[in-house]
Amino acid sequence: MKEAIHFEITHVCKQTGARTGILHTPHGDVETPMFMPVGTQATVKFLSPEEIKEIGAGVILSNTYHCWLRPGEDVIAHAGGLQKFMNYNGPMLTDSGGFQVFSLSDQRKILEEGVHFKSHLDGSPLFLSPEKSIEIQNKLGADIIMCLDECAPYPATYDYMKNSVERTLRWAKRCKEAHQRPADQALFGIVQGGEYEDLRALSAKTLAEMDFPGYSIGGTSVGESKECMYRMIDYSVKYLPWEKPRYLMGVGSVDAILEGILRNVDMFDCVLPTRIARHGTCMTSQGRVNIKKKEYEMDLSPLDPECDCYTCRNYTKSYLRHLHRANEGLGSRLLSIHNLRFLIHIAEEARKAIKEDRYGDFKDEMFKKYNLNSIDSRGF
RNA sequence: GGAGAGGUAGCGAAGUGGCUAAACGCGGCUGACUGUAACUCAGUUCCCAUCGGGUUCGGCAGUUCGAAUCUGCCCCUCUCCA
Numbered sequence: 001m002k003e004a005i006h007f008e009i010t011h012v013c014k015q016t017g018a019r020t021g022i023l024h025t026p027h028g029d030v031e032t033p034m035f036m037p038v039g040t041q042a043t044v045k046f047l048s049p050e051e052i053k054e055i056g057a058g059v060i061l062s063n064t065y066h067c068w069l070r071p072g073e074d075v076i077a078h079a080g081g082l083q084k085f086m087n088y089n090g091p092m093l094t095d096s097g098g099f100q101v102f103s104l105s106d107q108r109k110i111l112e113e114g115v116h117f118k119s120h121l122d123g124s125p126l127f128l129s130p131e132k133s134i135e136i137q138n139k140l141g142a143d144i145i146m147c148l149d150e151c152a153p154y155p156a157t158y159d160y161m162k163n164s165v166e167r168t169l170r171w172a173k174r175c176k177e178a179h180q181r182p183a184d185q186a187l188f189g190i191v192q193g194g195e196y197e198d199l200r201a202l203s204a205k206t207l208a209e210m211d212f213p214g215y216s217i218g219g220t221s222v223g224e225s226k227e228c229m230y231r232m233i234d235y236s237v238k239y240l241p242w243e244k245p246r247y248l249m250g251v252g253s254v255d256a257i258l259e260g261i262l263r264n265v266d267m268f269d270c271v272l273p274t275r276i277a278r279h280g281t282c283m284t285s286q287g288r289v290n291i292k293k294k295e296y297e298m299d300l301s302p303l304d305p306e307c308d309c310y311t312c313r314n315y316t317k318s319y320l321r322h323l324h325r326a327n328e329g330l331g332s333r334l335l336s337i338h339n340l341r342f343l344i345h346i347a348e349e350a351r352k353a354i355k356e357d358r359y360g361d362f363k364d365e366m367f368k369k370y371n372l373n374s375i376d377s378r379g380f
Numbered sequence: 381g382g383a384g385a386g387g388u389a390g391c392g393a394a395g396u397g398g399c400u401a402a403a404c405g406c407g408g409c410u411g412a413c414u415g416u417a418a419c420u421c422a423g424u425u426c427c428c429a430u431c432g433g434g435u436u437c438g439g440c441a442g443u444u445c446g447a448a449u450c451u452g453c454c455c456c457u458c459u460c461c462a
Binding site: 220252277379 | 419
């Protein structure tokens with residue numbers, strides 16, 4: 001049967017075993033490892049599709065739960081799918097609503113059949129089952145879609161996690177069976193299991209046997225230490241088929257991305273760069289810069305002298321500070337462009353280093369440059 | 381010159397006898413943010429200090445057990461009329 005996507009591994013770093021690849025999708029080819037901007041409700045907040053393209057983004061995300069509530073999947077289907085609806089002519093991925101099981105945990109109840117939510121918009125009762133999530137995602141039409149999972153909290157007891165993982169595996173099976181458009185949309189399984197190695201192994205092995213076109217690693221970045229996150233990745237990747245793409249969900253700090261790439265993760269997404277941009281924090285070659293600070297009032301230099309983004313080519317810190325303080329949308333937009341470009345550029349540099357068989361050196365240089373280490377969790 | 385209003389922390393502005401080192405907003409400083417209920421949230425912002433202490437509400441002098449709050453005088457600002 002024709003698969004929606006095809007993953008081609010193009011190089012394996014002789015120094016570290018890290019890999020580069022090309023993900024062929026119905027909306028174009030993208031190189032991996034890559035960082036994917038998040039556009040929850042069919043928009044990467046404040047950015048136009050042209051701007052998203054210009055920063056070098058390959059895939060962008062959207063979200064099942066949010067698009068379901070507003071504008072509604074039928075509205076998007078009527079427009080011809082997410083890409084046409086939002087005028088983004090590139091690959092897209094939709095999350096299943098599994099993260100909302102975590103983030104909206106105080107207004108939902110998990111049952112075997114699915115998840116009952118109380119709408120965060122108007123309080124109305126909602127029911128999201130694996131089948132419903134897939135049905136919505138079929139209508140949204142992204143190139144890659146996700147199984148409905150429970151992104152479990154951290155810490156969680158072994159018994160809680162075992163119960164959760166087993167249910168998520170049953171849901172994965174139901175998602176696969178419900179999927180109507182496998183030739184157009186690749187359905188990824190999501191490895192869960194928290195910090196427990198045997199549960200991660202159970203999850204990864206079971207999903208691998210089900211033969212998905214790609215695999216996500218979920219349940220990370222939920223409050224655990226970096227060291228714990230890296231173990232979760234190790235426990236998961238170990239049991240996944242080498243030739244399929246791996247996607248570490250919700251991870252977007254520089255150190256974690258670099259560690260993930262070392263562990264053969266191919267795809268990353270995170271709201272961090274866009275959220276902190278809106279809050280005035282910038283990821284730069286000089287470390288984090290808080291544009292609110294008075295010391296930038298008269299600073300006519302670019303945000304990051306090493307950056308090639310639209311913002312850094314055209315605007316001063318003084319102006320960016322003004323925009324942010326004045327609560328002008330252009331400030332959020334320019335800082336979001338920069339932060340996304342920063343992470344996408346890191347991924348580009350990582351790919352280059354892998355192809356030149358020096359990823360280990362590259363990672364060490366980056367950790368040194370940003371004063372990071374593999375154990376501690378502050379991160380960047 | 382006459383009539384009126386007012387002077388509170390970096391700024392604006394509450395408070396009008398004890399619960400007030402003084403609400404609130406802005407500004408300042410810290411910090412957080414990871415498959416987005418987040419252009420958000422938390423802390424801090426007179427001085428010194430670990431408890432705690434020391435100076436404040438235009439100035440000076442009073443009343444009172446106690447004053448930013450009441451009284452007198454003085455200084456300054458604004459509005460209107462000459």
